[in-house]
Amino acid sequence: MNITRNNVDTLNAVVTVEMSKADYQPEVDKVLSNYRKSANVPGFRKGQVPMSLIQKQYGKAVLLEEVNKLLQEKLNQYLQDEKLEILGNPLPKVNEDFNLDNEDFKFEFELGLAPTFDVDLASVKNLTQYKIVADDKLLDDQVLRIRKQYGKMIQAEKVEEGSDITGTFINEEKGINSPATFSTDVFKNKKEAAKFNGKKVGDVVTLSTKGLFDDDHKLMDYLKVGHDEVHGLDINVDFKIEEITTTEPAELNEELFKKLFGEGDVADLAALKNKIKEDAEKQFAVQADQKFLNDVTESLLTSTKFDLPAEFLKKWIQQTGENPLSAEQAEEEYNKSENGLRYQLIEGKIITSNGLQITFDDLKDYTNGLIRKQMAQFGQMNPTDADVDGIVMRVLSNQEEVKRLSEQVMSEKMLNLFKEKVKAKTKEVSYEEFVKASYGE
Template sequence: MNISQEKIDNLNAVVKINLTPADYQPRVEKTIKDQAKKAKIPGFRPGMVPAAHIKKMYGKNILVDEINNLLNDTLNKYLEDEKLEVLGQPLPKREDAHKEYNWDFADEFEFNYEIGLAPEFDVDFSSKDTITRYTIKADEETLASRIKNIRRAYGKMTNPDVSADDDVLYSVLEQLSPDGSVFEGGISNTGSVRLDQITDEAVKASLIGLKKDDTVTLDIQKAYGNDAAKIAGVLKIEEAEAADLKSDFKLTVKNVNRLEEADLNQEFFDKLFGEGNVTTEEGFREKITEEVEMMMQQDSERKLQNDIYNYSLNKVQFNLPDEFLKRWLQATNEKLTTEELEGGYDDFAKNLKWTLIANKVVRDGNIEIKYEDVFQYAKMSLDQQFRAYSQQSLPEEQLAQYTVQYLQNKEQANKIFEEVKAVRVFDYIKSVITLDNKEILFTDFNKLED
């Protein structure tokens, strides 16, 4: 066997493998003998099928399979021994597809594989690199909205005589014909119409001041800003049907529901924060502000990571074997069209570049990711998932058992490993660059570009 590498440039190479009968015949003969022992063929006792008979019937198929296995093993070992960092997977040269062999157990074979090489580059983050880290402060509008929602969550339902803004109209909705009459056999549903979901101010105004048994004509597409999902929810129909709906609806009020906000008193404070922990409206507002800004800080951290990602891609410049990678993507995704490939390649290349940068940071920074790190991260993620369905947390021992089971799935374990690696990489970069801390209102933060 002879294996060699021809370097095309710094990013592309061809690996050539030459096989002689001495390289593949022992593997082929062994497989033929193994199959002869297992084969069940009429006219032969089990385990007594002659190897020559198996070779005559299945020899060429076995030969092809064993040569493919040999090539795969040889190529992988070569890349490992030569410490070649390749991108994607080696691709057989297209010219090899036109070569003709006798496949008579005596052929000499030559196979050529194109490989894409990872670029060489340096990562030199330092205190000279500066990125803004935002401390988000709650603006009055956001704070007022949060306080209102909390007070309503602990409030009580009333049934006023006349509807007002933010009320809920429990109504009958009936589809109308073009002449304004109720469409016989059309869409009809009894349900709740929330005024705070009506996006058109003129439509909302027509629904304020209504009493029980009042009727109005509702342009439902206008009312919900052509939001098919919301319209489907109100009418209890499929979203596709809601998107095509052109009819107006007759709305008949059956009841007006209003959620009154809870009073800002000690009973309310104790329900929220525990007995005696908050005793004044000022203290209540401080607690809510703290809670809101803590949630906002998660948004700030996401933006910081995104800014580090983009900054890194701009700072660390290198090329990729783009043409090879495009061929590899098409070879491994048969349904991928040329248009889809060209449209999505830039994002693929950016993510690949970041992966290479992150791997370089891990190596240069001697970042070690232990099983315990992965285990604790997975346990935290699972705990958050369980808490989304129940306020009562799982016992520590049971949560640990779930985590062990979760990580036994190789795909899930690899996913968690990559997430932990990303966190460690971001933490490392943050530790060596300069973070310019800046306070910003939430409304202004939302205007920043990612």
């Protein structure tokens, strides 16, 4: 067998595999011999069927299967031996002259080669790494939310200041049917908020969405509409009132603190605010890290230049899906996936260049931390090491979970690398300021 490669250019190549009868015939003979031993043919005892009959009945099918198996094995081995970094999979070139009656065969495969490039983390500039702080307004709001959550709920006949209103936002044209509960102080537009004054269960209030909230993104939460629709959304929505309640806030006393945090951890308002601040800022740090990771990713996509074997990849997309695509559909799919492919290559280069690896100990430690956090959420604050280790090993026995957790661990390693090597200014902001910065406002 002879395998050769012709580099069309730096991103495309054609591999030719030439196969002679001596390469495949021994396996073909072996398979046919096994068929003969087990074949049941009327008029012949088992194992005594003439080989000529076996050859006539099964010969071409076995030949095709064994040639294909040998071809795939040798091609894959060649790609490994040559250390070729390819994109997609080899695409066989159509050979109109192929004939199974020939003894020698020639196969050609198109390859899309991965580009050669370097990633310079120093090229990432003008980025901000946010530190989100829980400001006094957020802390006061959270304290009030806790007091109302554990307070006494009272049914009310009509809407008054401070009432909680439950119902459904409706706009048939936009397909909006979104249950919600709120108090009218959530609205920026006080004229619209005043429409609820004195209303009763069963009443319908029509609101204009334009300027309804201090941030249009809140429409995503209340109306369940997409991000691209909320900016400047100017429609009317009906809100049908289904329940009106008022809440007598719970007192900030030992009973409430014990219910929230257990014995002795929090004893007064100052300690409660410190606890809220600590927990909130841990959650905010995760969001800030994700934004920084996303921002570095976008910057690297812009600053790291290289070509791709685009025509090959479009052809590969067109031919290898579950259903064949037209050239136009393949081009559309390529355009959708191009940035994802580019970042996969960039990420792979970063991982290789910086020696980032995931060990089994990394996975165990990461999973251990996740399990302990989850158990704490259900009140198990001090589980034994043996209990946690048992859960960890069960989780890591699932290959899908290992894959998912490995991606998270590598993402964490990438984030730490970016924090170390990417120059970015640090900016302290409130959560509201961070949300606006995240959406480019």
